[in-house]
Every structure is written in structure tokens, then in C-alpha cells.
Amino acid sequence: HAWARSRACRESMAPASRGRFWWGWPVLAAFSAFAHGVAAQDDDFAFFRCDACSATFFQVNRIVVKKFGHRRGSGKARVPAFEFVEALEDICESTFTKEHFGVKQFEGKKYLFGPGVSDHIPGQGFGQMGMGDYDKRLAAYCRMFVEDMGEEELLKKFLADGAIDKTELCKEECSSSASGQGARSKEPRKPKRPLPAPRPTPPPVPR
DSSP states (O other), X not given: OGGGOOHHHHHHHOGXXXXXXXXXXXXXXXXXXXXXXXXXXXXXXXXHHHHHHHHHHHHHHHXXXXXXXXXXXXXXXXXXXXXXXXXXXXXXXHSOOTTTOXXXXXXXXXXXXXXXXXXXXXXXXXXXXXXXXXHHHHHHHHHHHHHHHOHHHHHHHHHHHSSOOHHHHTTTGGXXXXXXXXXXXXXXXXXXXXXXXXXXXXXXOOO
């Protein structure tokens, strides 16, 4: 069944996906529902985009350092791209659970808490775990941020620095308290070119 494909099945169906972040239709559908569903639900989270980004790259750093740290010194050949991509996939699929992440409420706003997430209201609000679909939203955001950054770029950063710096990667996302639900454009908008000056009207031809 499409919703329960094994990794071997996914790879056999999409052999060209090795080295790329390939999720399949069910995951893309879930991403579309949670990352672009602004009109479908009341979004009363503050800092959710920032916190989802921080949680994503905190988990990415923790797991890839543990999994590949001892192999990094030998260069890229010792950390094949497909293994790194599979690790990223596993992170987004399995680490954002309600056992590890919860929600605090304060003055009508919700704030995420969990590994890698800053406490925006220290000593205030009350927290709970297990209510709502925030875990699914976190997983969808994880896929979005990894896709946006690019798995090859993340591998390069890891091989060069030995770590993935969530503060650096989430600087833009954490510049405001906005929750936000859409993907950022990967490329800045190009400035519009000025319109060319109109050509002068040629003089009339004498008869």
C-alpha cells in the first residue's frame, strides 16, 4: 500500500532518487496540507516557524554527528550521499513525537517546547504534551527546511564543519515571532528591469 512503502520499495520505484530528498506522494500530500494550509485552520502559535527550524537542525546535528562523526575525517567517500539522505529522511519521519515535544499556552498564544527549542516565555504559561497536530506539523516543517536548504549543502556543511549550526541556518526564520506556513523561496526575487526608452518616431518620408 502506498502509505506503508518500505524504503527498499521506495528506492526500487524511484532509483534516481538516491542522493536527493525523495518523499513520495503521501508525504508530499501531508506537507501540502500542513505547510500550506493557512486557510484551513486558526494558527495561534507564536514563533512556530522559528522553533520548527531550530528543532529540525538541532535533531539533524545530533543524529548525523552521532551516526557519521567518526567517519567524517575520511572525507565524502566515507559518508555516501544516499546514507546521509536516508538519515535526514528518518529524522523527519521519526524524531518529532509528542513524547519529546509539547505546547505551552500563555495569553491566548501557543509556544512549542522540546529539544533545540528556545523558551520564549521563561517561567510563564502552562505546558502540555499530546494535544493537537503539532507533531505532524513539525515533521512537515522538517521536510520543508531540509528541502529548502538542500541535502547536498547540509552534507557539505557537516563535512567541512563537523556540525550543523541551527543558529546560523535559522537566522532568517527566527527574525520575527510570525508562525508562517509557506515555504521560503530559495532564490531572492530579481529586481525588475527598467522599461526600455521608446524609440523616436522616424520623420515622415517626403513624397
